[in-house]
Amino acid sequence: MSCRKFFVGGNWKMNGDKAKILSIMELLNSSNLSSKTEVVVAPPSIYVSYVKDHIKPEISVSLQNCHEATSGAFTGEISAEMGQDVGCKWVILGHSERRNVFGETNTVIGEKIKHVLKSTNLNIIACIGELLDEREAGKTLEVCATQMKAIASNVSDWSRIVIAYEPVWAIGTGKVATPSQAQEVHVDVRKWLALNVSEDVAQATRILYGGSVTSANCVELALKEDVDGFLVGGASLKPEFIDIINARK
Ligand SMILES: O=C(COP(=O)(O)O)NO
Numbered sequence: 740m741s742c743r744k745f746f747v748g749g750n751w752k753m754n755g756d757k758a759k760i761l762s763i764m765e766l767l768n769s770s771n772l773s774s775k776t777e778v779v780v781a782p783p784s785i786y787v788s789y790v791k792d793h794i795k796p797e798i799s800v801s802l803q804n805c806h807e808a809t810s811g812a813f814t815g816e817i818s819a820e821m822g823q824d825v826g827c828k829w830v831i832l833g834h835s836e837r838r839n840v841f842g843e844t845n846t847v848i849g850e851k852i853k854h855v856l857k858s859t860n861l862n863i864i865a866c867i868g869e870l871l872d873e874r875e876a877g878k879t880l881e882v883c884a885t886q887m888k889a890i891a892s893n894v895s896d897w898s899r900i901v902i903a904y905e906p907v908w909a910i911g912t913g914k915v916a917t918p919s920q921a922q923e924v925h926v927d928v929r930k931w932l933a934l935n936v937s938e939d940v941a942q943a944t945r946i947l948y949g950g951s952v953t954s955a956n957c958v959e960l961a962l963k964e965d966v967d968g969f970l971v972g973g974a975s976l977k978p979e980f981i982d983i984i985n986a987r988k
Contacts, residue, residue: 743945745773745961746901746968747984748864749780749975750803750831750949760786761793763976768795770981773988776968779829779864780975784817791826801829801864804837807850809858819851819859830855831970833866833890835907845889853893862899864947864970865890867928871908879906880927887931897940901947902928903970909950911972918963921948925965954982961986 751760760782772778781801782790791800806816819830832855833848848865855861867886869879883904894900904924909916916924925946933941948960949970960966971983 741942741964741967743943743967745776745987746945746947747776747778747986748801748829748831748901748903748947748968748970749778749980750834750970750972751780751782751976752803752836752972753783754976755783755786757786757789759976760790763980764790764793766978766981767798768793770984772797772981773985775987776984778984781829781831784822787822787827788825799828800826801831802827802861803831804834805830805832805851805855807847807854809854819855819861823859823861828860828862829864830861831864831866831903833886835866835868835905835910839870839907845886849889849893852890853895856893856895856899862901864901864903866903866905866949866970868903868905868907868910868950874906874908879924883924883928884931887928888935891932891936894936897936897944901945901968903947903949904928905949905970907950911951913951915951915953915956915960916948918960918966921960921966922963925963925967929965952983954979957983957986 779799779801781803802822805819837843867883869882873882929941945967947968947970952969952971
């Protein structure tokens with residue numbers, strides 16, 4: 740198995756309230772989590788300080804998104820600097836819901852990546868993934884390569900980047916990619932990194948799988964050499980998140 744540290748992120752999206760979030764934090768705080776796994780949780784931004792104040796320090800807190808500016812007349816937005824100010828260590832950028840629901844382009848995502856790396860100490864979970872019709876048209880690798888190019892052209896420090904491959908057709912659908920499907924794309928993303936950045940970056944960069952990961956499918960997925968962890972949505976607010984964190988004990 741690779742020397743890359745296993746990584747499990749919980750993307751809580753726009754879900755939860757203080758009571759529900761407290762209950763999952765109490766479970767995480769009281770559970771025996773594998774020391775071989777790096778754990779990050781991404782609450783709704785309004786709860787970031789609450790989570791930071793109640794979660795055990797071994798678990799890092801992430802923003803789910805940020806604006807590409809430090810400050811300004813952007814009503815409703817938050818900056819990466821604000822996340823860092825309240826103790827975040829990570830930010831998710833380019834999630835498919837930001838792309839497909841809110842219209843974020845590869846260009847905007849690239850600008851956000853450049854800004855976060857230049858102006859903060861936050862690490863980035865950078866998301867890629869194809870739509871169902873793109874997969875059915877055999878364009879998965881083409882789409883992911885285009886997204887990777889927009890990410891890579893703005894990265895000044897690869898040690899602060901984790902890539903999350905999240906096929907859109909698997910997100911929230913219960914239709915998880917097979918381990919072979921995930922491994923195939925992860926291998927191609929790693930090859931893309933080797934060709935376009937460097938072999939060292941390709942070997943060091945963690946590539947997560949996201950899309951209907953559960954306690955029932957995580958162990959088989961985690962057995963794949965190039966699956967370095969998960970970015971989990973729905974299951975990350977349930978007790979089974981503990982099993983997913985411990986998928987590669
Ligand atoms: O969007 C996801 C995955 O969501 P699900 O696990 O609910 O498919 N991660 O960022």
